[in-house]
Amino acid sequence: MTDKSSLRVGVIGLGTVGSGLVRTLQRNRDRIARNAGMPIDLVAVADINPDTFSRLDLAGIETTSDAGRIIRDERIDCVAELIGGTGIARDIVLDAFRAGKDVVTANKALLATHAEEIFRTAEQYHRKIHFEGAVGGGIPIIQSLYGGIGAATVTQIHAIINGTCNYILTAMEKQGRNFRDVLKEAQKLGYAEVDPTFDIEGHDAGHKIAILASIACNTAIDFKDVHLEGIRDITVDDIKFGKELGYTLKLLAIAKDYQDSIDVRVHPTFIPNENLLASVHGVHNAVYTCAPGLGAVMLYGRGAGDLPTGNAVASDLIQAARDKTARQPVSYRNFYEKRKPVRDMANIEGSYYLRCIVADQAGVLATISHILGEHNISVSSMMQTEAGKDGVCPIVFMTHNAREGNVKKALDKIARQDVVKARPKFIRLERIEEVTQF
Ligand SMILES: NC(=O)c1ccc[n+]([C@@H]2O[C@H](COP(=O)([O-])OP(=O)(O)OC[C@H]3O[C@@H](n4cnc5c(N)ncnc54)[C@H](OP(=O)(O)O)[C@@H]3O)[C@@H](O)[C@H]2O)c1
Structure with a gap:
């Protein structure tokens, strides 16, 4: 990396993000060069699927099916790892550091599950890794943090x-359609994978919040400690009642x-209708941060897709180019050194939406209210609908602040009450109040 006249890049993986990156670098070449302080030159691309080469204009760019050639290529300063997964991708990233190259990647799964090894190796070889595309697609949250x-x-x-x-949740809310229906439609439109488990069970969001929390809360996070709950059990009725x-x-x-500990989780959550996040619809993403002194900052945009994520990776290359001329010492210690304890979910405090399906008879409300009171849970609002022909009806409560362990016990x-006809359901509620004072 002695020649500072340009940043020379090798891309491994020319699928959705890789092709978006190539197109972005080509279309915005002059602007990117201006912001980077030097041109960013695409030297070589690798993909095991040769069809990917014909979809792009790769005149003058070397193509190969062998990722190793990119790593060994002495002309290349920076490797873009865009194949995904945590196996070969991990080897590519580690080998690139060992070969003296910086790395850009959009691979949240890799960073969330191998953070310590990746960041320690980067430091060991005095290399840098940028990963804007890993969280929120085109939203510049990592560089902002x-x-x-x-x-x-x-x-x-x-x-x-x-x-x-x-x-899925937006369509359920706006069109009153059930989860399965909307999921099928999302799969047809390419918004959901054939096997959607990873997304709808919260794993993908979990990887991303692990990365954000490591930076924001200055702590290593073991991905296994991130509490994950998905949206499979959400019904249109829950959305409507809420x-x-x-x-x-x-x-x-x-x-x-909380300084001495952290709380990191993914789950369906009710938020006030007037909160900005409530108007983030469809495939859009948003990250709402709060900091004493600064107050709230929200970033909104396209959370995935070839060009939004390609733009994010290209912005990482701008950072990599700047690193060439002004190399600060590397420190990624937050990703492995200190481990603040993650709070047990039973000890978190918050408000809750509780839904009980009960027999339509006198005294039911008193029975439930009594049990909630016994567990130090007070109700802020309540709703009951007409009983159906089967003689049962849902009762919905919103609670004031309560300990989650108490809510579960209640x-x-x-x-166990005879008048209760189905397992009661609870959904957490976040009021997201802005912290402005130090
Ligand atoms: N798609 C998005 O919108 C998005 C958004 C943010 C972050 N990301 C992240 O970006 C990364 C890439 O995602 P993607 O959606 O672009 O994936 P993708 O469309 O599947 O592209 C990956 C490409 O890499 C190729 N490949 C796989 N193994 C390879 C190897 N060993 N050597 C060379 N090429 C190899 C694949 O070929 P085959 O198809 O033949 O396997 C495919 O062409 C992932 O980490 C993902 O989580 C994606």
């Missing part, structure tokens, strides 16, 4: 960072820093 809002201590993140789930009581349902990824007891 390091730079734009890097002077603030972010203590809370609430994020919509899985477009598939947001698409809406009537003033709340919108989203799959939220949440990180909270629901276990409620479930």
Whole structure:
């Protein structure tokens, strides 16, 4: 990396993101060169699928099916790992560092599950890794946490960072259609994978919030400690009842820093209808951060797709080019050194939406209210609908702040009452109040 006249890049993986990156580098070449302080030259691309080469204009660019050639190519300063997965991708990233190359990647699964090894190796070889595309597609949240809002201590993140789930929940809310129906449609439109488990069970959002929390809360995160709940069990009725009581349902990824411990989780969450995140619809993503002093900052945009993510990776190459001329010492210690304990979910405190299906008879409400009171849970609002022909009806409660362990115990007891006809359901509620004061 002695020649500082340009940044020479090798791309491995020319699928959705890789092709978006190539197109972005070609279309915006002059602007990118201006912002990078030097041209960014695409030297070689590798993909095991040769069809990918014919979909792009690769005149003057070397093509190969062998990723190793990119790693060994002495002309190349920076490798873009865009194949995905945690196997070969991991070898590519580590080998690139060992070969003296910087890395850009959009691979959240790799960073969330092999953070310590990846970041320690980067430091060991004095290399840099940039990963804007790994969280929120085209949204520049990583560079913001390091730079734009890097002077603030972010203590809370609430994020919509899985477009598939947001698409499904939006359609359920706006069109009153059930989960299965909308999922099928999302698969047809390419918004959901054939096997959607990874998205709808919260794993994808979990990888992303693990990365954000490591930076914001300055702590290593073991991905296994991220509490994950997906949206498979959400019904249109839940969404409708919540809406009537003033709340919108989203799959939220949440990180909270209490200094001595953190809270990092992904689950369906009711948020006030008037909160900005409630108007993030469809495949769009948004990350809402809060920091004492600074207050709230929200970034909104396209969370996936070839050109949005390609833009994010290209912006990482701009950073890599700047690194060539002004190389600060590398420190990724937050990703492995300190491990703040992650709070047990039983000990978190919050508000809850509780739904019970009960027999339509006198005294039911008193029975449930009594059990909630016994567990220190007070109700902020309540809703009951007409009983159907089967003589049962749902009762919905929104609670004030309560300990989650108490809520679960109360629901276990409620479930055992004869008048209760189905396992009660609970959904967490976040009021997302802006912290402005130090
Ligand atoms: N798609 C998005 O919108 C998006 C958004 C944000 C982040 N990301 C992340 O970006 C990364 C890439 O995702 P993608 O959607 O672009 O994946 P993709 O469309 O499947 O592209 C990956 C490409 O790499 C090729 N490949 C696989 N193994 C290879 C190897 N050993 N050597 C060379 N080429 C290899 C694949 O070929 P085959 O198809 O023949 O396997 C494919 O052409 C993932 O980490 C993903 O999580 C994606």
